[in-house]
Amino acid sequence: MSAAELFKPDRIAATGQGPLYMRLRRVIEDAIANGSLQEGEALPTERDIAERADLSRVTVRRAVDDLVKQGRLIRRHGSGTFVAPPVSRVEQTLSLLTSFTEDMARRGLSARSQWLERIVVAPSPEEMMVLGLSLGEKVSRLERLRIADDVPMAIERAAIIESFLPDPLEVTESLYEALALRGARPTRATQRISARNVDERSAGLLKVAPGEAALFIERVSYLPDGRVIEFTRSIYRGDAYDFVAELKLPQR
Template identity: 40%
Template sequence: MINKNSPIPFYHQLEELIRHKIDTNELKEGDVIPSERALSEDYDVSRMTIRQALTNLVNEGLLTREKGKGTFVAKRKLEQPLMKLTSFSEDMKNRGLIPESRIIEFTEGVLSVSECKELQVPQKSVGYRINRLRLADNAPMAYEILVLPKVIFPQLSQESIHSSFYSYAEELGYQIDGATQTLEPSLAYEQESELLQIKKGSPVLLMKRVSRLADGRPFEYVKSIYRGDRYKFITELKR
């Protein structure tokens, strides 16, 4: 219950109470949160206090609001470690989820100046651009734009990358060494929001990565847009 004699603000105490119920699975994904009026009566605090606590938890991603329906416990975010280079398919399988790729567009043509620079190939080199929607258990998780140099993958076809592209590359005998990756917050544009089933302007995580083979050659340049409400990236730092 809320301690009225504590210096900790009432709304913050309520946040911690709800957060604890979620952490202990007393409140599960999809469970409805009682109304502001009911919570106000249960905890003997003002509805303004209740509204502030719930809004903070919504902003944190622990709760979600559906207009005309109420407030619910949000789906847990998937934790993505940044210390190891793995494919989307590998990540989802490790979590017991079924990965799926839906190719939105597959084109072959001359790469842009910036794409050639990222892949360290001569200007006007030919390559592939593959736009893919990545899903887990049939739920959209990320929208991916994959750029590949034809000099490394001369026989690439749409059918060959329906699952894990890294598996395909390794089956060709290539050894994947590492990658350079950047991560930044962004907002979903119209096409991204439609594919990811989120509102236009929703927060997303924009990841850009250049991956290298064992001989040092870059073999992919990928831009991925992850749903901000379903993903969080973690890393371990040591001093």
């Protein structure tokens, strides 16, 4: 489909209700999804799109900015704006208790973390309740952006009882490996998964648009003797993760 056809004013109008920049964004998203715009293909300049679609350049810039933040488009200085490679979806089973590092290694992906916080602090009221802490006890809090093959996948915020991890700086890659070295690797966990829309801070870290759908996961992990050791809250990109559970019929 030619640029003249793709950005016709009536095509923008046909996308339904909402601000003009959102309608234009949907047109570009649909064109990427149906193959009218291919991976690596250059978009017309913002001025050309504005003229063809009968929109202001401010409107076009906002639509393009949103798609760049989502990772659907890439800006290359001096070259223009191009359709980005698709984000590979990762499938994770819910039947095994594994770390992000282990999950990515099994899939042949290169995993790394960008640390946002590694400190020992007083627990929040929710952390006190979940971890069964008393007044005066502390937690090691670790927050990081989890990245696979240079694509931000999740924001993970873990609270570990301080007695099991007195120095959070001991964790360099895998939290569970660090806990295993201290004889405190969890062996089971419960997880609660819900759908949420990401706020502006999380969207910026995950390179998606604010308000984008994401998976919010709360995990409580236990030692073999039943003691709680970990309370983790994570935000996973909705366009990059699938969680799979195996179901069995109950025995009659």
